[in-house]
Amino acid sequence: xxxxxxxxxxxAALRKEVYEARSLIIKTDNLLKTFHAELKAIAxxxxxxxxxxxxxxxxxxxxxxxxxxxxxxxxxxxxxAHERSQAKVLLDAAKKxxxxxxxxxxxxxxxxxxxxxxxxxxxEAYRSITSEDTxxxxxxxxxLAHLDExxxxxxxxxxxxxxxxxxxxxxxxxxxxxxxxxxxxGAFKDAVTALERFFAAATPLxxxxxxxxxxxxxxxxxxxxxxxxEHTKAVTRLEEFLSHDASRGTKAYANxxxxxxxxxxGRSGEAKAAxxxxxxxxxxxxxxxxxxxxxxxxxxxPAPGRTAPAPKTPEKTKAAPETKPAxxxxxxxxxxxxxxxxxxxxxxPAxxxxxxxxxxxSG
Numbered sequence: 001x002x003x004x005x006x007x008x009x010x011x012a013a014l015r016k017e018v019y020e021a022r023s024l025i026i027k028t029d030n031l032l033k034t035f036h037a038e039l040k041a042i043a044x045x046x047x048x049x050x051x052x053x054x055x056x057x058x059x060x061x062x063x064x065x066x067x068x069x070x071x072x073x074x075x076x077x078x079x080x081a082h083e084r085s086q087a088k089v090l091l092d093a094a095k096k097x098x099x100x101x102x103x104x105x106x107x108x109x110x111x112x113x114x115x116x117x118x119x120x121x122x123x124e125a126y127r128s129i130t131s132e133d134t135x136x137x138x139x140x141x142x143x144l145a146h147l148d149e150x151x152x153x154x155x156x157x158x159x160x161x162x163x164x165x166x167x168x169x170x171x172x173x174x175x176x177x178x179x180x181x182x183x184x185x186g187a188f189k190d191a192v193t194a195l196e197r198f199f200a201a202a203t204p205l206x207x208x209x210x211x212x213x214x215x216x217x218x219x220x221x222x223x224x225x226x227x228x229x230e231h232t233k234a235v236t237r238l239e240e241f242l243s244h245d246a247s248r249g250t251k252a253y254a255n256x257x258x259x260x261x262x263x264x265x266g267r268s269g270e271a272k273a274a275x276x277x278x279x280x281x282x283x284x285x286x287x288x289x290x291x292x293x294x295x296x297x298x299x300x301x302p303a304p305g306r307t308a309p310a311p312k313t314p315e316k317t318k319a320a321p322e323t324k325p326a327x328x329x330x331x332x333x334x335x336x337x338x339x340x341x342x343x344x345x346x347x348x349p350a351x352x353x354x355x356x357x358x359x360x361x362s363g
Contacts, residue, residue, distance in 0.1 A: 118152055130163065134174075137167060138197065165205065172201040176213050180220060188224040195221040215244040223257055231261035242277075252282035256291050263298075272298045 125147060128140025179194035198217050202209065222237030238258040242251060255278030262271035275295040279288060 115152075118147065119156070121147055122152055122156060130167070134171075137171060138201070140167075142200070168201045168205055169209065172198050172205070172210070172213070175201060176217055179217065183220050183224055188227045191224040192221065192228065195224065211244070215241055215246065218244075219246070219250070219254060222254070226257050226261050229264070231264045234258075234261040235265070248282040249285045249287070252278040252285050252287045252291065254278075255281065256287050256294070259291075259294060263294075268298055 121143065125140045125143045128136050128143065131137050131140070175194045175198035179191050179198055182188075182190035182194055195217050198213075199221075202214060202217075218237045218241040222234045222241060225231070225234035225237060235258060238254050238261065241254055242258065246254070255274045259271040259274035259278070262268075262274060272295060275291045275298070278291045279295065282288065
């Protein structure tokens, strides 16, 4: 019995060990299962982390690629814009050069056409001024006055200027002679026409050419205009004459004519000044009585506050001996004009070419 108890005790101990071993095995199995689960979780987390890293790397590569592509595109665009701007600048410069070339070509063509026109006009004017026909010659001189000589060659300008000067001098001399002849025979309209032709021909000439003829022409033209009743033109020419040197008697008579024209225009104050200047110039001359008479009549006119009526034209074309000066070489008569009548043509002074300062007779 003791042996059986010992066996049972050993069996109980063995059973206890078996139970303990079984519990330990179960515990170990549970630990293994837990470890395995944890390993699986760690592996899953590792895989997720690797996936995240892969996605991050791929995204980074994609971003870097996009940035690189954007930078390359920007550089390409910038280079293209620069090239385009350079191309536009070159194109604009080419257009400007082309426009300038076309403009220069047009200007050259216009200059050539203008030179051809000027040459033709100069040739026609040359033929006209060298013609024997006076009217055609004067027409040619008028055309030369409006001719643009800048398109002509220096030689053509020189030749044309020389011929024009010679013809103008010849025309002016002829017109001056004809004007004086017409004036002295009482053809005042013809005298005006001829003397205006004289000034048309002489005006473009140098001022040093025939100053005496210019002065005398102004005197006779002013007197002719006064005789025709064209007092505005008469005033202009007589004032031009009085601005030059002449004999005292001639200047006194010119002042008389000037005063009469100013009176006819209603400019009494200026007429009074003209009469006074005539008396001051030649106080004892042949025109002094007429000057004094007209000055006295003006001084008896209404007060300065009132306007005196303009007097009638002193004479008609046929009855105008007082405005008709005698030829330069014809001596003046010593007889003074009668108060109620105008003096004859032989008593009126003509402008002298060169007269001493103290001389009061006509030239």
